[in-house]
Amino acid sequence: MATLTADRKSALRRELTGIVGPGGVLSEPDELLVYESDGLTLFRALADFVVFPTTADHVSAIVRLANREKLPFVARGAGTGLSGGCLPAEGGIVLSMMRMNRVLEVDYDNQIAVVEPGLVNLHLSWAVGPRGFYYAPDPSSQQACTIGGNIANNSGGPHTLKYGVTVNHVLGLEVVMPDGELVWLGGRTRESLGYDVTGLFVGSEGTFGIATKIVVRILKKPQAVKTVLAVFDQVEQASAAVSAIIARGLVPAAVEMIDQLTIQAVEDAFGCGYPRDAAAALLIEVDGLRVGMDAQADRIVAACRESGARDVRAAADEAERQLLWKGRKSAFGAYGRVSPAYMVMDGVIPRTKLPYVLGRVNEIVAAHGLRVGNVFHAGDGNLHPNILYDPRKPGEEARVVEAGAQIMKVCAEVGGSISGEHGIGLEKSDFMPFIFSAADLAFMHKVKTAFNPTGLCNPGKVFPTKKSCVEAGPVAYRPHAIEEQGLAQRF
Amino acid sequence: MSALLDSLRATVGAPHVLTGVELSPFVVEGRTPEAAVFPGKIDEVAAVVAHAAAAGATIMPWGGGTAIAVGEPPSRAGIVLGMRRLARVIEHEPGDLTVTAEAGLTLGALQEALRARGQWLSLDPPDAERATVGGLIAANAAGPRRHLYGTVRDLLIGVTVITADGSVVRGGGKVVKNVAGYDLPKLFIGSWGTLGVVVDATFKLRPVPDDERLIAVRFDRLKDAGAAARALLAGDLIPNAVELLDPSAAAALGLGAEVTLIVGFDGLSEQVDWQVAALTAQVGPLGGREAATLPPATWPRLATIGRDAFASPAALMTFSVLPTLVADTMEQGAQAARQRGLSSAWTAHAGVGTVTGALLAGREAASVATVLTEWRTIAGAGGGHATLTWAPLAVKSQVPVWGDAGPAGRIMQRIKAQLDPNNVLNPGRFVAGI
Numbered sequence: 001m002a003t004l005t006a007d008r009k010s011a012l013r014r015e016l017t018g019i020v021g022p023g024g025v026l027s028e029p030d031e032l033l034v035y036e037s038d039g040l041t042l043f044r045a046l047a048d049f050v051v052f053p054t055t056a057d058h059v060s061a062i063v064r065l066a067n068r069e070k071l072p073f074v075a076r077g078a079g080t081g082l083s084g085g086c087l088p089a090e091g092g093i094v095l096s097m098m099r100m101n102r103v104l105e106v107d108y109d110n111q112i113a114v115v116e117p118g119l120v121n122l123h124l125s126w127a128v129g130p131r132g133f134y135y136a137p138d139p140s141s142q143q144a145c146t147i148g149g150n151i152a153n154n155s156g157g158p159h160t161l162k163y164g165v166t167v168n169h170v171l172g173l174e175v176v177m178p179d180g181e182l183v184w185l186g187g188r189t190r191e192s193l194g195y196d197v198t199g200l201f202v203g204s205e206g207t208f209g210i211a212t213k214i215v216v217r218i219l220k221k222p223q224a225v226k227t228v229l230a231v232f233d234q235v236e237q238a239s240a241a242v243s244a245i246i247a248r249g250l251v252p253a254a255v256e257m258i259d260q261l262t263i264q265a266v267e268d269a270f271g272c273g274y275p276r277d278a279a280a281a282l283l284i285e286v287d288g289l290r291v292g293m294d295a296q297a298d299r300i301v302a303a304c305r306e307s308g309a310r311d312v313r314a315a316a317d318e319a320e321r322q323l324l325w326k327g328r329k330s331a332f333g334a335y336g337r338v339s340p341a342y343m344v345m346d347g348v349i350p351r352t353k354l355p356y357v358l359g360r361v362n363e364i365v366a367a368h369g370l371r372v373g374n375v376f377h378a379g380d381g382n383l384h385p386n387i388l389y390d391p392r393k394p395g396e397e398a399r400v401v402e403a404g405a406q407i408m409k410v411c412a413e414v415g416g417s418i419s420g421e422h423g424i425g426l427e428k429s430d431f432m433p434f435i436f437s438a439a440d441l442a443f444m445h446k447v448k449t450a451f452n453p454t455g456l457c458n459p460g461k462v463f464p465t466k467k468s469c470v471e472a473g474p475v476a477y478r479p480h481a482i483e484e485q486g487l488a489q490r491f
Numbered sequence: 492m493s494a495l496l497d498s499l500r501a502t503v504g505a506p507h508v509l510t511g512v513e514l515s516p517f518v519v520e521g522r523t524p525e526a527a528v529f530p531g532k533i534d535e536v537a538a539v540v541a542h543a544a545a546a547g548a549t550i551m552p553w554g555g556g557t558a559i560a561v562g563e564p565p566s567r568a569g570i571v572l573g574m575r576r577l578a579r580v581i582e583h584e585p586g587d588l589t590v591t592a593e594a595g596l597t598l599g600a601l602q603e604a605l606r607a608r609g610q611w612l613s614l615d616p617p618d619a620e621r622a623t624v625g626g627l628i629a630a631n632a633a634g635p636r637r638h639l640y641g642t643v644r645d646l647l648i649g650v651t652v653i654t655a656d657g658s659v660v661r662g663g664g665k666v667v668k669n670v671a672g673y674d675l676p677k678l679f680i681g682s683w684g685t686l687g688v689v690v691d692a693t694f695k696l697r698p699v700p701d702d703e704r705l706i707a708v709r710f711d712r713l714k715d716a717g718a719a720a721r722a723l724l725a726g727d728l729i730p731n732a733v734e735l736l737d738p739s740a741a742a743a744l745g746l747g748a749e750v751t752l753i754v755g756f757d758g759l760s761e762q763v764d765w766q767v768a769a770l771t772a773q774v775g776p777l778g779g780r781e782a783a784t785l786p787p788a789t790w791p792r793l794a795t796i797g798r799d800a801f802a803s804p805a806a807l808m809t810f811s812v813l814p815t816l817v818a819d820t821m822e823q824g825a826q827a828a829r830q831r832g833l834s835s836a837w838t839a840h841a842g843v844g845t846v847t848g849a850l851l852a853g854r855e856a857a858s859v860a861t862v863l864t865e866w867r868t869i870a871g872a873g874g875g876h877a878t879l880t881w882a883p884l885a886v887k888s889q890v891p892v893w894g895d896a897g898p899a900g901r902i903m904q905r906i907k908a909q910l911d912p913n914n915v916l917n918p919g920r921f922v923a924g925i
Contacts, residue, residue, distance in 0.1 A: 107813075108725075109721060109725070109815045110813045110815055111724070111814075154670045156668055160668060165668065167674065167677070168641065183898045184898070185899050186899075187874060187875075188813060189813060189844055189876070190844055191631075191642075191844075191845060191876075192811075193811075193876045193893065193896050193899075193922060194899065194903045194921070194922040194923065194925075196678070196680055196681060197902055197903065197906075199644055199677035199680070200674060200677045203670050204673055204674075220727070243586035246586060246588055247585060247586060248698075249609060249700075249701070250698065251588075251697060289727070289728075289729060289762050289765070291762050291765040292758060292762040295759055295761065296759070348666040348667075348669055349666065350584065350587040351587050351588070352584055352586040380666075380668040381587075381667065381668070415664070415665045416664070416665075416666050417664045417666050417668075417669040419669070419670050420666070420669060420670065422670070423670055424671055435664065436661070436672060437660075437661070439659065439660050440660050440661050440662065440672075443660045443662075443675070443910070444662075444673045444675065446910055447673055447675070447678065447906065447909065447910070450902065450905040450906040450908070450909045450910075451902065451905075462673075
């Protein structure tokens, strides 16, 4: 990190304030501290400035200034990311997008909305809900995370099984390119002209530029929803049920798995009605037309029973359905009751490899003298093993990191991926060679160069690199207030 | 060139290199390639590209050839790289709902293999029997069912490509959810072979629905049919296709020369039954009449009906507009043609805003070009764009095939410059001079 002299720093501060106005720039160490981490508190890096633009022109002016000064810059949303993706790895400027949080336009007839990047994901569904619409991508942090952050990470959520991830819902982006130029990628029509630069931008983890307007699709709420809880005495049975459901020609909206450790933690904390002695439970949701809903639920029940489910029941009413989902969605907060800290992993495997990989995860974690809780998007094969540990015990965190790397290797070996929704960021950049060859990475780097030739836009991410200004140290997991209330979680 | 031909023959075997008169099926826009080469393995594809690049020759990837006429005329004749020998299903695991197939496999053959196990790739582009996996990615091809199931970008999860310098690069993977690294598969969708040669691809699949039905409803006026389509989208029904045909297109489909709205439904039989009844009740007050079930064989014809409405059209243009503007676009486009004394036929995937206009032959290229230019203006006025998907050279010389990509076009040029700096792959055929 280039160290700024006090004189230069105060001159730049004045210039940045000139762009965004008073109250829009942070530069004191105690103010900057709030922005040193994201949801993955393992890594910390301090910016020179945190700036709060309110218009695309502000963003462009800040980026041009950063280019002139050769300062790195990175956009940040709510900071709920889990891979260190929005950390100022090499110092410089953090652009907090949180003041650009408006719904600019909703076109119900064409089922699109134009929003600013700092808009909280769930707030869009709130805005269009009264007219019977919603925004489909539903990351578990949707109470807090922003749509701009979702663009950077191509965020998923429980309902991606049927509805796809963020990229499937984004039609166009107004972007401040890494050189400060304001450009539209895609637009409001379904088909864009030329290369799908919109699709490429989504999931580029902030390394291709900064989105300042986002055109998303909004969907009609389904007529009906049905949620089924299936309880199993063996994890293998639950895994087999996932494939059995698929084999019966069903694409549920969501299929989530919760293991015993997690069930017990959740029941201790919130009492959501999961049986404490179950080895695993599946939470399965179908949605769509009212007609045929029962027939689909019947098929699911049959598939679960055939796979050895001890008990299968559909939520009797909306209250019970909400309670079951609360159990799923508050797992993060509940872990706090059984362990002082934990680290969430994110890997993807082919669905049919679930039994093998879950077994391997347990073996690996046990071999490191640790415990693991699993709560994840089973329908997509998107694993979230949560390794429990005590950061005060010397060496324990290092063992967690080591076990995590081995789990990622197992995902890679069975033909999977090292990230399903949390991104590579800082955390996994060194794992990229597990699944990509040198030629693959070189090709990706050329694509990056086309967008970001100077590398000043969010440096140090995605690609294997030295983590220059980043501290990785024994920082205990700190739950966010909304996690403690069971309102939101990290996966 | 003869040195290059020798190394190509050494790479793929002499019987798989065509030259001279054998090249007549591979003439594009009057240009005859130097050779057509048919590698049988991924390594051979890589070697062919590397040899061509080293010799300064260009590469034109070739799947089923069904969309080869789309694009500006190639700037140089080069080597046709035929993918037909790479035609295997590599892996289909029904429990994973994914398939990996080689690029030269036809979509028809792929669907047949998948259907035998109760699944399908939810894409129904024109000419599925001949179109290949690689070709449908390059052309971003889709059909009527895109209304519910989306396009290649919603289904493609991994690709292996040969880059312009002949190296093998993999993007994405085999799992349905994956955010590791950049989403490289997106780069190749609709890139018309200008960034790499796709050699295999992995897709998400869907179970074959229990039941499916196609309903045609007639209207007196396009405006009413457009309003009915909008009402359908605003309601609770979940159609898998919403097609709007003008009288000429409906006649070509054998339905009688009237404005026709065709709506597809799939799912459980009880769901299809209920939706068909609901649709019939809904369209009546909006001017729809004689709702009738069409035979399943109508499906593949829907994908091509815009093109087939006239025996020898003067040009085809495909518009992407907002769904609410579909009927207006069709009316304004037909009006613009009429004013120049030309006939036109119109079809649309109405729910997603994809409109195809076919212009009837019979006049000199100048008036055809004028109408096409006006059509493009109509598309742009509503924030959309239009692509000249087919026209003779005389028309292409007057009307650009692609719309103006604007400032985003410069990003596309930079991508091309990074990935194919020597312009080896399909040069000159795509947007922004790419």
